[in-house]
Amino acid sequence: MAMAATHQPQVLVAGAGPAGLVAGIALARYGIGVLVVEKRAAISTLSRALVISTRNMEILRAWGLEAAVRAGAAEVEPCGWVTSTLASGEGVEIPLGYPTTAEAAAVSPTRPAWAPQDHLEPLLLEQLRSLPSAQVRFDAELIGIEQDDDGVRAVVGDRASGDTQYVCAEFVIGADGAPSAVRALLGIRLEGPDDLAEYHGIQFSAPLTGLLGARRYGINVVTHPDAAAVIAPRGLGDRWTLAREWRPGQVRLVDATENDIARLISTAAGVPHVRPRIERVSAFSFAAQLADRYRVGRGFVVGDAAHRMTPRGGTGMNTAIQDAYDLGWKLAWVLRGWAGPDLLASYEAERRPAGRHNVERSGDPGGARRTAVAELPHDLNGRLAHHWLLRRGCAVSTLDLLEDGLTLLAADDEAGWDAAAATLDTRVPVAAHPVGTSVAAGIGVASGGAVLLRPDGQLAANWPDPTVPPAAELAHLGLR
Ligand SMILES: Cc1cc2nc3c(=O)[nH]c(=O)nc-3n(C[C@H](O)[C@H](O)[C@H](O)COP(=O)(O)OP(=O)(O)OC[C@H]3O[C@@H](n4cnc5c(N)ncnc54)[C@H](O)[C@@H]3O)c2cc1C
Structure with missing residues (x-):
């Protein structure tokens, strides 16, 4: 067994299912060096998940994939x-x-798309491969992890040649599905029944x-x-x-x-x-299980590695995509030096309750039959309200204004919000957009004030007075 030279991406992702592909895209869109290793020779051809939720279609739309997804949807x-x-x-x-x-x-x-997983995954793979800082390797199985304060050293086996290679990275993501090797190697346990x-x-x-x-x-x-x-x-x-x-x-x-x-x-x-x-x-x-932790040091689990759901409610893949998207932009912010490592604690704090809700729903024999009124808030998860507005003669959604750093939305720019944004003492880019008074009221902006939003549309801070930066409210992001 040959031990080849080390490879050094910033983030190593195990698994090229929906979670691993989305994590890879979310990171590589920020220019983060990411290596996705997949033990199979190709992505799965199983249809499995059949529906992509509203929020996940919003993410795919932001990545320019909506039309391609819709083209294969019933x-x-x-x-x-x-x-x-x-x-x-x-x-x-x-x-x-x-x-x-x-x-x-x-x-x-x-809106949701009734598109099967074997239609979505090739689109995600194509997008991932188009990003210069991303690499994907098939027939490559993660089989070992060691970590210390400086980073992670993983052992990846080449299933075709039998060789193994060390991969050194700053972080590792286990997107390796229900039997997750990363979960086991990190000592994370699943809780809940697996024989429903x-x-x-x-x-x-x-x-x-x-x-x-x-x-x-x-x-x-x-x-x-x-x-x-x-x-x-x-x-x-x-x-x-x-x-x-x-x-x-x-x-x-x-x-x-x-x-x-x-x-x-x-x-x-x-x-x-x-x-x-x-x-x-x-x-x-049928299993309805949730990981007792989503993170150990520099290792994280996402998707089915973090939770197993029955198909009731169709939330397995949808939760996986949202986990991976959430962790992806947070790791990217930390690796770009925009936020301190404390931001990473919010991954488990925010995504594990969402996982718990969907695991419990999937374990309920009547869990599939729920109203949109009951379940849509869990999918949208408090993101910025959608309103249409005109930009250079085109209708755009408030969600289209979200950028990779912080996005500031105010009623108008008379108060000098561009200048105010420049006073924030942070490396994160801040993009200010006027949205007009009626949209501002619709998204909860106080008169004369603004809101600061994360890339996922979650509120980062209310900013009622442009002369007083909301430093305390932003503290949870650990901005640098
Ligand atoms: C019959 C069925 C129907 C379903 N219906 C729905 C539905 O309607 N809606 C819904 O949302 N979900 C549904 N699901 C669930 C959905 O398919 C999963 O939740 C989804 O695939 C999870 O994505 P993932 O990327 O986390 O894991 P996976 O898709 O399992 O991907 C994990 C990948 O990791 C690879 N891997 C494993 N170990 C390693 C390793 N050590 N190194 C490298 N690679 C590794 C695997 O080969 C695999 O490609 C269904 C599942 C099944 C089985």
Whole structure:
């Protein structure tokens, strides 16, 4: 076993699933040197997650990926349809916690996308590879970590050649999924059940869209006694997933013949002789677990490495993306010298409660059926309110004004907010934007005052008087 020369990115990310790819992009957009190592030879081809939440679509929109994501999304309402069979024409609409198109338009410049993970991941990988300070290595498995005050030394094995290499970095991120090696190496434990139910899923293609008429929903909950299952579109092209909980006495789908599966799909569809093209049949157990910590020293866990959720509510990948985005910009601020290391404590403080909420929701048998009123606030997580305004003749959202450093929004610039921003004693760039009085009122800016926002749209500080910088309110960011 050869031990090759060391490689020295600023941040090493283990895993090129959604969490690792997003962490890599979030860091490399700031010019941070990041190496993403992935033990597989390529990214996953499993559809798995089918819906991208409102907030995550906002992040992808800010990265210029909205149109490409939407191009592979099924045009459905992100709600459920409970029906005896797909062809029955009768059923009941149920909420899944996502806003409808009309509801989303009131709160966001975008809306959820019913796009499968195997459509999203290649887009993320392409964007990551386009960033000069990012590198991605496949067939590369993180197998060891040591850390001290100065940095992290990881051992990465090349699965093709059998060689190993040391990688020295300032920080390591475990985005290596539910069985996370990084989590184990850091001594972080998962708490909660991992055997809530045994589920089986079939990925297949079949001409079912025409059966639904105008009723296009994210999931169809089929109640036929011989074919009770959830059937959901996987993006475009009549690609579908059928999933059901295994019950004692039932044939496990992984043990069923192709004819059994075709019969099951025909019964659920409500039409005879559907001939599906079966891509994959898999079994998985429902877990609802949360890591006892998200960080040990210079090591962090994000995504499924930090929490395991059942598919109820569709929050697994969505939480993973938000974790990775949050940690990415915070590490970038620290590595750029804009903030001190204390900022990093806010990653666990902010993301673990969000993880806990979604883990608990996913463990609740009724957790999928929640209203958008109940769940959207957890997804948007208190970010700046969206309002449209005109900029050089174009409609832009208040969210479009957010920049990589701090963003100052004030009603107008008469009070000299540009000059006031320059008085902040910090290396973080501060961009000031006038938004007009009605938008200012809508986003909670006091008359004559301003707000300072983080890149994720969270409030950094209220700034009521331009002559008095809000130093105390900004202290939690550890600005330099
Ligand atoms: C059947 C099913 C349906 C789902 N439906 C939904 C849904 O509707 N909505 C939703 O939001 N979520 C859903 N999920 C969950 C979603 O797929 C996961 O939450 C998401 O993939 C988590 O992303 P991640 O990047 O954290 O982990 P992963 O996607 O698991 O990626 C981890 C990556 O790390 C790599 N890796 C592992 N160990 C190492 C190592 N030591 N070194 C280097 N690389 C390593 C792995 O090969 C993998 O590529 C579903 C999951 C399943 C199984």
